[in-house]
Amino acid sequence: MSHPQTTFRQTTFTAPSLLRTRRATVSRTTVHAQLSQLRANGQYDCFKLGWHPIYDDRSRWPAPLHLFWDSDVAKWIEGACYFLVEEYDVEVDAAVRELVAMIRGAQHEDGYLNVHFSVVEPGKRWTNIRDMHEMYNAGHLIEAALAHRQYYRNDLLMEPLAKYISHIHRRFGPGEGQIRAYPGHPEIELALLRCHAATGNTEAYDLARFFLEERGNPTGQEGRHYYDWEMERRDEPRWKRPNSWPMDRSYWYCQAHVPILEQESVEGHAVRAMYLLTAAADLLNTSRKSSGSAAPARPLTAAPAWLAALRRLWSSTVDKKMYLTGGVGAVAQWEGFGIDYFLPQGPDEGGCYAETCASVGVMMLAERLLHADGPEPNGRYADVMELCLYNNVMTAMSADGKAFTYENQLASCEAARSEREDWFVCACCPPNVTRLFGSLGGYLWDYGGGSGEGEEGGTGAAFVNVHLYSSAEVKFPVDGAEVTFSQKSNWPWEGNILFQLKGAGSLSATIRLRIPAWAIQHGHVLTPTPPTGTATLEKGGYLRLDPSYTASNPVFSLDIGGAGFAPRYIAPHPYTNQRTLSLARGPIVYCVEDADHPWEENHFKDVGIKRGTAVEEEWRVDEKSGEGYFALKTTGWERSPEVLARGEDGVERELVFVPFYFRSNRGGKGQMRVGLRDDGR
């Protein structure tokens, strides 16, 4: 079993593209900028276990401001190690080495490793697993250790983490004398399963599986829900609760209201939900594929139920609770999901959170489900993965790589302008963008083959499933021989992709090329033209090229451009009651900004467009960043509520749309909107 965080090293981005530009920016700017933030704000030194003035702050409960510092450091190490692979940097290397030394030095004799409970509340370890993020921090440290081990080829960081895993494994589990707890913020589960896949650590597997199977058990701990039991031991009244909980016992906030297999809809904190489901998919995938270095796992007899739950909760997420930018989470209070189809565009319209990390989580989940859901990949997963990448995730970082968002509302308002920040007190999102871009190569495609490599293997047989297009090359071995597969395109702006396959002469390769759902109705052209029966559009939306085709045509191209890349009007589901229209082109969702419309004073609340109005494309190169993009132009109408009430026409306005990911890079007043009033046809 492979994870993108492992496989990305086999992929090289080969030619200028939006993705390559962003990766270079993250590598050269963001990694350094984030390191400076860690140094300036205290995180960098936190594993020295000295006192920091912020530890005196008691304004937030239950999680004090510094509670996630361990993970801030860990995520930076992880991202840094991904980029060191690509481009060595002496400052980054030195910082990683120093941080690792500090982490090693912070570990207790018994393996415990956590800043807050070493320095601030040393007597209270494991007394509030619901809120205190010990396991969340541990999970990110494990992920850092995996990335570190992969780049440095030593166990300087993995060693203390393996010890910490043993510590946790001794304390928590279903056995006699163990505590049946599971973390309030899932994260460690996916880290443990990656650790198991990469190192064969069976304690990691057992622990992750326990956490996943135990979660939401109403009678797990002495006949009680674990969180009830734990709260009582802390002598906390039931109605004392975090501000993120609207009601007492809002265990759905952390997906612990019922066991995962019984959850009918995705609920609560969106990042937690996505991390948890990613781990659940990992658990399922581990059970279904042999995984190289990992020791064989106990059979997962409930695998069909896990698959059904994952499909159900995926559908709940993307069909009923996702913005058309790939954002999830409408409700700020619990940073998560509202009821079905509740997707207002901004805080002044009822809510919109669309946290950056949550869409990174959707991408991880989608990538896992591409492997979990049967031999023919389902293009819906990859469509959503791409939607998130180019929109809700990419909008979270400025073009210069120095400013970030946490929330990504689809419409600004006076209280929430469209802008980015250098850093956040809770700094999860910026390093998550770093980690994602670092491992991005692992998301482009799946591949494999050779003897004993599953359904599409066999001697000399190989497969590549291409999920995302760009300009990139992947190298992988098939029965000892190297296969090289490359793609070249001007994606996301044009849909013509040139592929080249190189391998042993006897290679029998099946290639699958995703046809995005937004393009599928417009057809596609494969060149050279495939003989009948050698290229099949599968039900999942992938064009399968049989070995007979790839053997005769090592170089071929796919064109899903033309009408597929024409600007198109898109609208949310009618049950959202969001009667809005937006523009999209290829995978890019657009917005309007006041930078192009100096007359705008009301966040485009009064501007409507009509479906079918002609849209003009204009290739623009941004002066400041040098980045190119297609802008879209059409005509709209500005009509105030009073003008609408009188049924009048209002003011005709020439509108310029720019990619949502590019918003807030050009100054202005921070006024922006994705969905404009739908004025019909």
Added chain:
Amino acid sequence: MSHPQTTFRQTTFTAPSLLRTRRATVSRTTVHAQLSQLRANGQYDCFKLGWHPIYDDRSRWPAPLHLFWDSDVAKWIEGACYFLVEEYDVEVDAAVRELVAMIRGAQHEDGYLNVHFSVVEPGKRWTNIRDMHEMYNAGHLIEAALAHRQYYRNDLLMEPLAKYISHIHRRFGPGEGQIRAYPGHPEIELALLRCHAATGNTEAYDLARFFLEERGNPTGQEGRHYYDWEMERRDEPRWKRPNSWPMDRSYWYCQAHVPILEQESVEGHAVRAMYLLTAAADLLNTSRKSSGSAAPARPLTAAPAWLAALRRLWSSTVDKKMYLTGGVGAVAQWEGFGIDYFLPQGPDEGGCYAETCASVGVMMLAERLLHADGPEPNGRYADVMELCLYNNVMTAMSADGKAFTYENQLASCEAARSEREDWFVCACCPPNVTRLFGSLGGYLWDYGGGSGEGEEGGTGAAFVNVHLYSSAEVKFPVDGAEVTFSQKSNWPWEGNILFQLKGAGSLSATIRLRIPAWAIQHGHVLTPTPPTGTATLEKGGYLRLDPSYTASNPVFSLDIGGAGFAPRYIAPHPYTNQRTLSLARGPIVYCVEDADHPWEENHFKDVGIKRGTAVEEEWRVDEKSGEGYFALKTTGWERSPEVLARGEDGVERELVFVPFYFRSNRGGKGQMRVGLRDDGR
């Protein structure tokens, strides 16, 4: 100063009308049904101060289930006394007498009077004024005492309440050694000001004024917000909070986040807000008019600021936070207001509470503001008062007077069908409907005159401002002579109203007739035709008839029917993002119900209508209740999300609309909707 609860006795409903039908039902059925509920559920006997099994229930915090029982009894007494005026009933009379005796027996030596703190937590009086409803219960008891005193012409109930007022007045206030508290649930303020107006009790005035002026003071109690101070004395952690509070220190829930005069928008629990503002308007009115029996009050030097706050918060309520049925409160958690323009139609679309009591509160506030806002009444207040009455309030009771609602969502869903209940654990709404219908005559009109009676008085001069139309007669004295003014109409179905004025020959009467905003553009006809200058449409939307007209025409009629009563399409404000259309006719807002559309399975979520489609009227007489109403018929289109996405036409449907107030009287599956998808023109 007069209140509708006092003046209603001067008005008689004279001919069959919807209002008279409802009042008769309440008098003959509801008052008895509610008495039975009080007897069956324990409230009736609670002032005996024995133990009731419900007192053992600890499932709810801070307010246990029985906390409002005092007020349940009080509201019933109040409503019963209003109807006894109209129609003597031996059982009701006996129950009132027995209850009064029990209440008298429950009073402590020192004047304290509360069931919970006498029986369940005797040591905890006044320790949680934020949550424990002692003053709320006291307020309703005061209102009961006022109604009782008015009907029985004795002080058997007023005596203990006056003593209780003294008790509270001693304990709370701005003086040395006093506590600067104010109730979490406003209600006592309006009760105290009515008590002052009716009895001249200056302690009542001082106390109400203190509560209103002190509320939200950030440094009132020992330099702290009173609720912070009180919470600390209870040794409660800041994050322990009622389930109705989304966050810690959600003092806006009870309008105590800032002083009333500084509140920019209406926030929090809607009933609390409306009761509070009603009291604020009473305070203002008390300061501006001489008030017969009441002793002169201290001058309210901040009167202009109170008026400005009232206007501002009224506008916030009705312009930005009111449903087109007159319902207020979109959010169930705090039974109150969401952000501006956040008005989903039902709980499955993001929320809709629209509590019955809240709209009763809007009516009270509107009635007060009709007197507060200058000599020319502003028809907007009366328009909203009528909107609430015929829609959100009247829909709260079944035609048979036996079943009630608490929430009045505009669209049903599976989890919240359109139906009514016999009773509620928190039984505020049913008796509030009783109280309102009991005192309804007081809402129809203002009148007065004679020597020394304010701006439009003077010897032999009288005025009547007619706010609501029906068939009714009012008698009032002008300089010792009785004036009789009557109206006769088939309102709310037809807009022709016949008026008759009788009085001394020398009577000089100014009559103002409200032209509703929905009719004003269609014109109106006064018969006999007024000579130029004798009938003026004032800026506030009232047609003012000068004494010269009324002197020559003691019988005259107003016709605002015809086009004014044609069915019309109405829609919520565009910023609500509710792109829906509804039908209205006169003051009545309509809905569709599955009873008329047996094919409906999805709560009309998929049905759209087009503005401008012809609407047919049909007079129907309901078989079961014998009630007549105009049904409206038009054509709509049922289009599922899939059909909409494909841009197809869907299924044409003949739609029948019935008054929203009449919903859920004819069986069916409980599927109902007021706003249908707006399919344009």
